Amino acid sequence: MDFDLQTEHIQIRDTVRKFCVNEVIPHAEQWEKDETFPRDIIKKMGGLGFFASPFPEKYGGTELGFLANIIVAEELARASLGLACCLNMQSGTCPMTLLLNGSEEQKEKYLPGIISGEKLGCFAVTEPNAATDVAGIETKAILDGENYVLNGSKMWITHASVFDAGVCFAKTDPSQRHKGLSAFIIEGDMPGLTGIAEKDKLGCRSSDTGQIVFEDCKVPKENLIGEEGQGFKIAESSLTYGRANIAARSLGIGQAAVDASIRYANEREQFGQKIGAFQMNKQIIADMVAEIDASRLLVYRAAWLQDQKRPSSNESTIAKFYASEAAVRAVIGAAKIHGAYTYSSEYSIGRLYRDVMLMTAGEGTSNIQRIIIANNALGWKK
Numbered sequence: 001m002d003f004d005l006q007t008e009h010i011q012i013r014d015t016v017r018k019f020c021v022n023e024v025i026p027h028a029e030q031w032e033k034d035e036t037f038p039r040d041i042i043k044k045m046g047g048l049g050f051f052a053s054p055f056p057e058k059y060g061g062t063e064l065g066f067l068a069n070i071i072v073a074e075e076l077a078r079a080s081l082g083l084a085c086c087l088n089m090q091s092g093t094c095p096m097t098l099l100l101n102g103s104e105e106q107k108e109k110y111l112p113g114i115i116s117g118e119k120l121g122c123f124a125v126t127e128p129n130a131a132t133d134v135a136g137i138e139t140k141a142i143l144d145g146e147n148y149v150l151n152g153s154k155m156w157i158t159h160a161s162v163f164d165a166g167v168c169f170a171k172t173d174p175s176q177r178h179k180g181l182s183a184f185i186i187e188g189d190m191p192g193l194t195g196i197a198e199k200d201k202l203g204c205r206s207s208d209t210g211q212i213v214f215e216d217c218k219v220p221k222e223n224l225i226g227e228e229g230q231g232f233k234i235a236e237s238s239l240t241y242g243r244a245n246i247a248a249r250s251l252g253i254g255q256a257a258v259d260a261s262i263r264y265a266n267e268r269e270q271f272g273q274k275i276g277a278f279q280m281n282k283q284i285i286a287d288m289v290a291e292i293d294a295s296r297l298l299v300y301r302a303a304w305l306q307d308q309k310r311p312s313s314n315e316s317t318i319a320k321f322y323a324s325e326a327a328v329r330a331v332i333g334a335a336k337i338h339g340a341y342t343y344s345s346e347y348s349i350g351r352l353y354r355d356v357m358l359m360t361a362g363e364g365t366s367n368i369q370r371i372i373i374a375n376n377a378l379g380w381k382k
């Protein structure tokens, strides 16, 4: 067993780290405060190949693999979780759905723009009345001649008001649940489609999130991904990668909590000593260091399995569940270490505190990950 990273993994980690130090960390707090969506930075990230590693060269990928992609996610989330959220749209669920399920024409048309960061992607599942219950989606897509006519609305969609092209799930047979669901490619400027940004979010404010409303929106027949009724299977196929991606973002924000705690515990003094000298603070730091280390092993294992083209669905679920819960615990620990200064804009801990809960909700909540892990263990996989 080899725990060392390959040279190319170290190189991409160092490149992203340097990029974050120069281009992200100096602005991260202000972007969050002002709800600035840093479009130009995302373009630069695309230009540097940050989204390209899991994709074949013929679509603009670098074929560096999933572990490289996970390392990018971890490093970006360490600097800004808001910015890291775009990574999933540019290299996770959105383009992976196309890569795994799209026709050759669809891949050639859409993948290069998304992977290069020239175009922004989206992955629209969640609705006002259907979140965890994906089969309960109410948006309808009814075939009328050469087009599907979409009516309904999506909610909490990353890149809702800025995306160029993405994947959307709708019911082609509203009388069915799972079997009535289909996947489509939508474009941001289609008539009848409106993207509305959700303003004043609790956290991840530099990430565009919002509603996509469809009012008699005509989506060409050739934008159907796969066949009618395959939507649920298609969503599941890319969620394995999405879960590994959010697990890596959880790892990044957890590591940021560790970094901040160590810095502060070595700087702040009480009773004439560094606060890191107090055993109770040492316990908090030891717990978070150990848990984030364990998260890294789980997350890297899931990505390594993906690179070996081996089944990784259960391992990605375990990584997502553990790393997101460990990140929440690490951020709460960091807040205890920072005490009153958690509330000061002088430190990043307040931002981590506002951002981290998304990790236990996105790509399936912790409850759902627990159900999947337990069902797999019990041999009850549906």
Ligand SMILES: Cc1cc2nc3c(=O)[nH]c(=O)nc-3n(C[C@H](O)[C@H](O)[C@H](O)COP(=O)(O)OP(=O)(O)OC[C@H]3O[C@@H](n4cnc5c(N)ncnc54)[C@H](O)[C@@H]3O)c2cc1C
Binding pocket: 122, 123, 124, 125, 126, 130, 131, 132, 133, 155, 156, 157, 158, 159, 204, 209, 358, 361, 362, 363, 364, 365, 366, 367, 368
């Ligand atoms: C910033 C942000 C960005 C997002 N980006 C996207 C995106 O790009 N695309 C997208 O499609 N969605 C996106 N989402 C939505 C996100 O994926 C959902 O929040 C998530 O799926 C959970 O939905 P919910 O929070 O509405 O919870 P609900 O489904 O309403 O569940 C509420 C609670 O009940 C629990 N629960 C529900 N059903 C069960 C059950 N059967 N058994 C046990 N417990 C259950 C859940 O675990 C949760 O704790 C985003 C959300 C945010 C906040």
